[in-house]
Amino acid sequence: MDPPVSLNTINPKVIECEYAVRGEIVTLAQKLQEDIKSKPDAHPFEEILYCNIGNPQSLGQQPITFFREVLALCDHPAILDKSETQGLFSADSVERAWRILDQIPGRATGAYSHSQGIKGLRDIIAVGIEARDGFPLIQMIFLTDGASPAVHMMMQLLIRSEKDGILCPIPQYLYTLLQLPCMVELWYALIPTGWGLEVSELKKQLETSRSKGITVRALVVINPGNPTGQVLAEENQKAIVEFCKQEGLVLLADEVYQENVYVPEKKFHSFKKVSRSIVLKEMESSHLLARRAKALEDAFNKLEGVRCNKAEGAMYLFPRIDCLKRQSKLLKLRKRCTILPQEEKIPAIITRLTDFHNCFMDEFRS
Known part of the structure; x- marks a missing residue:
């Protein structure tokens, strides 16, 4: 029994x-x-x-x-x-x-609704979040009756066994997390500008946890802080987002005190806004490289005796040059062309390449 x-x-x-x-x-x-x-x-x-x-x-x-x-x-x-x-x-x-x-x-607040919450209210919330962050919101909103049910929901999704853990800042208030078998304590660092989460400390705690056989699944961040009262700097947030991306961690951000910022030199930035800004910057960088590659590709294909395939990836173009035998020995010393120079310098590069190529061809043609 x-x-x-x-x-x-x-x-x-x-x-x-x-x-x-x-x-x-x-x-x-x-x-x-x-x-x-x-x-x-x-x-x-x-x-x-x-x-x-x-x-x-x-x-x-x-x-x-x-x-x-x-x-x-x-x-x-x-x-x-x-x-x-x-x-x-x-x-x-x-x-x-x-x-x-x-x-x-049914106009009845006591009736069961959609499992994510009433759609009309979720739509209104999405408009508010978009106005706050400046990014359109994908409809992935779940309404809960307080923070604790939201934490429970995430724990049900993330924790599979006693070997799964969550990085949680200490001191903290998310009492539900204390019940986890592998709640990994992560102490806030007192830095010159106030309380903050140092990525070096995050990495150290993550490595220590993994060495003990714990599979860390997520990182909890409370911003503005409870009970430490800090407002994280945007650069600190970017570093945290990049850390979670590199380590494959879910970032659980509690931002309930976002309207409670008391110092003029600090501004609240949601982790959603920060993460979307990083993605947008990466996309812009990719688009810039694509434009540079296209400009150089077109320029090469206009040159006499030069053929250049489309750049589909990486950072290079590798044009083929059809030439006379007396030109080939010199051309064997030449290699690839990168697409990394600043975009505003690409026209000058194209002009110089074109001028050089034309002079080169004229010299050896005669």
Whole structure:
């Protein structure tokens, strides 16, 4: 008979999971709060102020009215047609609620929807992300009810066995990751400009993990940082993206605090924007080489006695020169032509090649 379920037989990683919203300090604070409620004079202070978790509304900050009004109207659409609603809710909230409900099958927020989330809402989100990043968004959006379900979804996709691991920055807040058998701790580096993720450290931790038989599947990055509060520099982000590309890692970017940037010299850049910018730059570089290759190919084919095939790849053209016997000994010393010079210098190169070739042919023809 298997042992009954108890604290000794449940997942030990859950037992080890101690973080900001629990643990000894928070437990003591909750006890003191109960003391103050039952005996106001029990301690030389009147209240407990919780500074351990990013929950502003629990500390008295009022929620944004517009969001609450729209939620209320969507959850109880029957009041949208009532005359009193116009006096209780703003016109913007009413209009937005109607727009959202029109996207929901049956106009019922409690009904099951598409597994990725309501399509109309995903389309609206895609427009917002495109406006933020400047790139059209491929429709690969999944809506979740918070960060934790999104993390669970990714873990189900990535983790195949106890030998699979995730590189996770420490300190961090993604408590779900602490339950992984192979959660690889990756400490933030204190650099002159603030907290950052050094690629050299990433490589070291990756190599160490692999030497232990762990297959690292992904890298977690939280930007702006929680709890370190940093905003990663764009160059740092580019280096991280290149690292993930080279090592075949999935980049999991938590960017929930993107609107919370307080210093004028720092700007939030989404990892999606950074990665797409790198791809675009690579594409532009490829197109530049193609244009240079085409210009040189055309120039060679216009020369007397020269034939040049189309450049299909690499960085070179290799023209064939049909010549007289007395020219061949000299031409044997000549080799390939690269397409690497700067594009603005290509016309000058073509002019010089053409002039030289014409003089060369005239000299040996006579």
